Amino acid sequence: MVSYPDSQGAERSLAIRRPPSVTSHSSRASTVRRHRPHRSHFGGSSYQPQNEFPVFTHTGDVEILISNGRKEQRYLLHKLILAQCSGFFEAGLSDEWATAGGSSAPNASSAALARVPHGALQEKKVWKYELDWGRDDELPMLIQKKAQPTLFGGDTAASQPPVLRNKPPAPQAGFFRSMANFSSLHVPTTPSDPDDDTFRDYDNLLRVFYNYPPALDPVNIANAYVECKSLLQIGDMYDALDVIGPRVDHHLLRFQGRLWKQIAKYPPSYLKLGYMARSKAIFSEAMVHVVGQWPQGMNQLRGQVAESVLELVEDKVDEMDELKAKVEVKLFRLTLTTSRGERVTPSNNWLEWMAISLFRQWLAENTTPPPAPILKSPRQPSRNGENAPLPPPPPFNTGRIFKLLGTGGSSYLGHDECKRFLKLSPEHYNRDNLKRFERRIEEIKNKAKDAVKPLMRNFLELDLREGGLPYLTCTRIDPQDFPWDE
Template sequence: MVSYPDSQGAERSLAIRRPPSVASHSSRTSTVRRHRPHRSHFGGSSYQPQNEFPVFTHTGDVEIRIANGRKEQRYLLHKLILTQCSGFFEAGTSDEWASAGEGSNAQSQNAAALARMPPSAAQAVQQKKRWRYELDWGQNDDEIPMLVQKKTTPTIFGGDASSQQQPPPPTNKPRAPSSGFFRSMANFSSLHVPATEQDPDDDTFRDYDNLFRVFYNYPPTLDPINIANAYVECKSLLHLADMYDALEVIGPRVDHHLLRFQGRLWKQIAKYPPSYLKLGYLARSKAIFAEAMVHVVGQWPQGQNQLRGQTPDSVIDLIEDKVDEMDEMKAKIEGKLFRLTLTTSRGERVTPSNNWLDWMAMSLFRQWLAENTTPPPIPILKSPRHPPSRHGAPETLPPAPPPIFNTGRIFRLLGQGGSAYLGHDECKRFLRLSPEHYSRENLKRFERSMEEIKNKAKDVVKPLMRHFLECDLWGLGGGLPYLTCTRVEPQDFPWDE
C-alpha cells in the first residue's frame, strides 16, 4: 500500500480573510470546510479538482498524457508514488536516465547557472523539475502502445523548458487495431464477451486509469457482476502492469476483485484452467493459481498448447512434476488393482479348481481394467490420399494425432463402485458365454462376487479420489472426467523461489 503526500498548501479547512469592516467587529477567524467534489473518472466531466487525483496541481511533478485524437486523459502525479509502484517510472525518472539523451546541453547550461545562485534559491529551482510522458500508439497495429518520456529540463526562471514551447499539434491516431496485444492475450473469443459499440481505445484508457488509480489506493473500475468481463479487464490490466514492472502492486488488487465472485470464480476456472493459470501467475494469486493447477494437471497434456511458450519455464516444470507424481501414484494403484483376489470359505485364494464362478468374476474385472487403462492400439491402415494432383501423383495426408488418453475417468468409476461399471447387463452377457454355467442362481452369486471385488477396488483407489479444489465437483454436472488429487504445497508457487 502506498499513499500520496498531502499538499502543504491544501488543507482540509481554509481560513477566510474577512474585509476590514467585518474583521473589526469580530476577533475570531471563521473557517469553512473546503468543498470536496466527487472523484473524477475518465470520460466524465472536464472539471478537474485542484490537488486531487488524477491532477495534483500543487504537488504533482510527473505529467502523463494519453490521447488518440478523439479524446484525451491527463494526469499530474507524483514521482514518489510512481517510483514506489513501478520499476518503469523508477528508471525513467532516475538521475542516470535524465543525464542521457536529448537536453544534455541545456542541462549543463542550467547546472552552471544554478552553481552561481545562492543555495536556497538553487534548491527551490531544482524542486520545480517535472517529467512528462505521452502515450505512443505506434505506427501499425502490431506495435504495443507505450508511454514515452518527453525530455524536460528545469530553468532558472522556474518551470521547465518544454512548457515554454508551443505544444505539438494533436495528431490523429492510426486506425484502431482489430486484434491488439491485450485482446489477443486475454483470449476474448473463448470467453464469449459481447461486442460493444464504443471507441475501441476505451480499453486502453480504462487500463491506464486503473493502473494509476491502484497506485493511489483507489479501487480499480472493474466489472463487479459479469465474471467473464471481469476476467478480460483484469487480464488486460495485469499485462499492462507487467509492461511497467508494477505487478507487485496491481496483482493483489486483481486477486481481491476476482475472489469476490467466490463460487462463480471456481466454476470459471474449471471451464478455462490454462487461462486462469496464467492470470493467477501474473497476479501472484495463490488461490487462483492452485485451483487452476489442479485442473491443468488432471487434464494434461490437453492444455499444453495454451501454456508452452506463454508461461515461464518454472510453471511448465511444476506442471510436469505434478503430472509425474500423479502417474507414479496411478501406476502403484493399478498394480494393486490387478492383484486383487477373492478367497474361499477356508481362506484360500480363488482358483479355477476351487471356485470357478468367483474366478470368472475376477477374470472379468481384470479384463475390464486392462482394456480401460491401456491406450488403444494404433490401427495399421494406409494413410488416406488426396485426389491426384496435376502431375498425376496422389498426395498422402499426414496421419491424425492419436486422441488424448486419460485414465482419470476410469479411476473415478472405480471410486464410485456399485453400478457405475460392470453392471447387471454386462455380468449377464458375460455369464451367458458359458451356457453350462448360466442360471439365475449362478448369476446372483456372480454379481455378489463382482460387488465384493468392486468394494475392494474402491478402497484401493481412495488416494486418487481426494480433491484439493474449492469448487464443488458435483456442482459441475456430476463430477469431472479427470483426477483432482493434485496438491499445490506452499513451496510450489514459482514466484516464491
C-alpha cells in the same frame, strides 16, 4: 484615555467604545463563520488548482500524457510513488538516467533564471512522458520527453497545448471486450473509440499506484477476466506486477463460486493469469485442472508461460502417474477367497474365478491406450469436396476409469454386463449362479474402491456436488511449489 472637560460621561464612552464600522463588520464576520456550511473540496475547486489524483498541481513532478488525436488524458503525479511501484519508472526517473542523456543547452528560460535575484525562485523539475502508440502490431509504450524547468515551477512543454497525433483506427476488440467505465478519467469518452481499452488500462495502472481500486467489471466475470489480463500485461511491461497482482487477485476472488466454475472451463488461461498475478488461490485451482487433464492443455501453455511453470506441471503429472501405477498394481492383485480362506482359482471355484477374470479384463481394457490402427486413417469429405483427414482422437486419460472405480456400485460392470458375460457359458448360466456371480463382483468392487482412495482426494475449491469431473483432482500444491517464491 482621552478626556474632555465638558462631559465626564463622554470620557467613559470614548474609552471603551470602538468605531461603529469595525464593530459591525466583526460581528457579521463571526456570524458568517459560525453559520457557514462546510465546503467540500472533493473533485477540485474553481478557486484553486486541483491537487488530487490524477492531477497534483502543487506537488506533482511527473507529467504523463495519453492522447490518440481524438481525446487525451493528462496526469501529474509524483516521482517517489511511481518509482516505488514500478521498476520502469524507478529506472527512468533516476539520477543516472537523467545524466546519461547529457545536459540540455542553455535557452531563453535559463537566461531568464540568471536575471532573477538569488533566493527568489524555487525551481521545480518536472519529468514528462507521452504514450507512443507505435505500429499496429506493437503495444503502446510511454516514452520520456525532455522537459525544461520554468521560472515558477513546471516546464515549458507542459504549459503548451499537447500535439495530438492522428492514429489509424485499431482493429476491433476481441471477444468479451466490454467498454470500461471512464468516469475516473475526468474526460468525455466516445464509446466507439477503439483505444478505450488502452485508456482504461493506463488509468487502472496509475490508480492502483495511488491505492485506488481499478475500474474492473464487478458483475460479468468474463469481462473481468479480459480486463484483469490486460491490466496484468501492462503491469508486466512496467515491472509493476508486485503492485498490480494483489489488486487483480482481490477483484477476481470476489466472484467466489463463479470464479471456480470459470477456472474449470478455461484452466490454462487462468493458470497463466494466476502466475502473473501471483495469486496462490487461482494458480492452485487452475493447476489441479491442468494436471488432471494433461496433456490436453499442453499447446496452450508451451512457449507462453515461464519454464518454471511447465516444470511444475510436468512434475505434478509424473507424481500422479506414479500414484496411478501403484494403484493399478493393487487393483490387478485383487482376488477373492473361498470359505476355507484359500485364494480362488479355476480348480477350486470356477464361477468365482470367472468373476475375477471379468474385473481384470475390464480394468485392462480401460486403463491401456488403444492400439494404433494398421490401416491409414479414414478421411472425411471437406467443404471443397476433397477428403480431409479426421481430427486426432482426444488424449487418453484414465482419470474417468479411476473415478468409476472410486464410485463403485452400478457405475460399471452392472447387472446386464454380468448377465451377458455369464451367458457365454450356457452350462453355468442360471438364476442362482447369476446372483452369486453378481455378489462376488460387488465384493471385488468394494475392494477396488478402497484401493483407489488415494486418487479420489479432491484439492479443488469448486463444489463437485453439482457434477463430477472426468479427470482426477488429487494434485496438491504445497507452499514451496509456487514458482514465484523461488
